Amino acid sequence: LIGIWGHGRKLDSTIKFFLFTMVGSLLMLLAIIALHLIHAQQSGVATFGLHELLKTQIPAGTQLWLYAAFLLAFAIKFPLFPLHTWLPDAHTDAPTAGSVILAGLLLKTGSYGLIRFGYPLFPQAAQILTPLLFGLALVGILYASLVAFAQEDMKRLIAYSSIGHMGFVAIGIAAWQPVALSGSIIQMANHGVTTGALFCMVGMLDERAHTREIKAFGGLWGKMPLWSFFFLLFSITSVGLPGLNSFVGEFLILAGTMKSSPLVAALAFIGIVLTLIYMVRLVQEVVFQKERQPLDLTDLDLREVCLLAVLSLLNVWMGVHPAPLLDLIHTPVQLLLGGAP
Template sequence: MADPHLLTILVFFPLAGCLLMLPVWKRPAAARPLALGVMTGELLLALWLYASWHGLAALKSPLPGYLLAEDAPWIGAFGIRYTLGLDGISLLMVMLTAFSFCVALAVSWRAVGEKVGLFLALLLAMETGIMGVFLALDLALFYLFWEVMLIPMFFLIGIWGHGRRIYSTVKFFLFTMFGSLLMLLAIIALHLLHAQQSGVATFGLHQLIATRLPAGTQLWLFGAFFLAFAIKFPLFPLHTWLPDAHTDAPTAGSVILAGLLLKTGSYGLLRFGYPLFPQAAQTLTPLFYTLAITGIIYASLVAFAQEDMKRLIAYSSIGHMGYVAIGIAAWQPVALSGSIIQMANHGVTTGALFAMVGMLDERAHTREIGAFGGLWGKIPLWSFFFLLFSMASVGLPGLNNFVGEFLVLSGTFTKSPLAAGLAFTGIVLTLVYTVRLVQEVVFQTERKPLPLADLDRREICLLALLALLVVWMGVHPAPLLDLIHGPVQILVGGAP
């Protein structure tokens, strides 16, 4: 039998590590191993859950469709409960979260030399917030975790960032808070409408799904949810905070932003937005397609014009998340499965690219494309991994992004051939700017005599692990597709 409080442990174990950081926060030699132990323990717990998911499914969770669930009263006067649930989709996001934080810690091991204890404590606090977002099934609890995860990122960019870090931090905060406040108003309105109809005050997702809403009310409430999640995606034209935040964030912050924070928007939309307001979502599907496709094409064109490698990869993130948006908009089993798989794929591939740009920046103290050239002959190991992850990013068959994009486009084609055809142009544009990046940095004639050292053992181990994931998810995606199959069928209205 599984521990009935396993999900609580999963959520709050990083926060416990954050509190344990307080006595040693001024001693980096003690703080780093402590953070490593906590994040590794969280990853091992997530992997154990994945290894045990067939057995957990056989236990018949009290919440149908979920592998594990916890429910307890919290603020009874308002009907707020402490409800957590783990299904295949959230388990995939939990594994991605635990792994991404280990990557963030590895890339910041030497890069962060000031206020190390505070930096690691903020990472651990943010891990708790993101875990909570992926597991909460009470809307009030979800909103609490949604806000908690933003606070550490605000300080990570503002304190350890580069360039215009204060400007980027304030812009990130204003964009996300605006959307979050609108979502809060919509959550409260939905709560009151449900209480008026049923006489029961609740914020529980599965209770609120049964609320009967007029078409106009659904549109307004879904619009508020959609705006909050679209900002986090980010969808065009709400994307402008992301390139600045990525450019000025420390490498670890960029890994978490790309790997996880963007996914909270897509996850929130498929977990809460569409199930709560299905008619409104269907009505706005053409708008969703339009914004996603426009974002893919626009981001690809702007990426081609970038001279900063980190900013180029930031715009590529907008384009890749556009495919996630298209799959959700199609709301069809194959396309939705592709979107969920692509969320994980993007987290691994783009996180790896940001980590590699950070490694190069540590050596050359510049990220300008024009400063490099001939790296294949100078640092061949770095160049090999950069080429591999770049090819994964463009969707090369046999690597991970191909699987997600293929499923999204093939599933979307059955619902909207026009949307699928227009989205395909984004793949061509992605190939163009990625080949230009690789050619300029890796194979072009050396422009400046930069004394660069190749990867050390820590970096080789990290990138080799990421490379194995990229290949495994591209060659053998069946285990992950099996994991999410049941929840996807439930979401689109089929049998589990």
């Protein structure tokens, strides 16, 4: 998607993305083969089946380096600091559809993999490295929020906000506690809807103005009221306003993390405050600021309105009535945690 239909430095971004993911995937492949051999040596059964591998008795020291390989591969996909540098470039040079797929699907493979494979296969190692995961997630949240302030390209700013949101998902996983883990799973879905919508809207604006520079816009509330309304809605969703979907995930993550590490929860909350500041600044400059230069812009057409209306309904429904989603993931979460209350 990026290499063929992207723009700008698309080949550089594609190669960078490929190298990051390939290194992580190769290390994880070696760890999977090692796990397979350990299980075969213990049981006499050669298998890659997860249910069988979960029964493998792995010494803590061996668990540590196997889990480290898995964690590295999944951290690249999240992405977690300092393995995040491929993402802003990939988003900046990707077509709109590519950015939506990156935000909505690809980043979730890292969090899903850590939940589904990392912790269940290597519980002792995961517990030992929990402070590391907390630390990387926190640094990523705060770093991405601060760097977002310096961005002049709207798409790049949203890419950094995406790193911050996935940092919250990592914190909920690291807490490995029912409420926090439920929040992480919910936030994975929320992030796909909210950030995907924001990338769509920046793409719609880019098609009309042929630029994504924040300073090129102003006064869009008067010129593009429909676009401005939806952009305002998803921007305040990204901040975590109550009643919208991101609030549910972030609240559950922080509430669950408070039980295991109040300091981590408090520091993560600073990230929410920083997100509020840079998103309000973005909306102010693009939507409400006085027009800086004359631009001939048309508002959303029916197709675009329908797309954003559906995402908006999902956004509000997930924020006001999250119970069906929480009920859906309740049993899997309990099974992952071994019946923890």
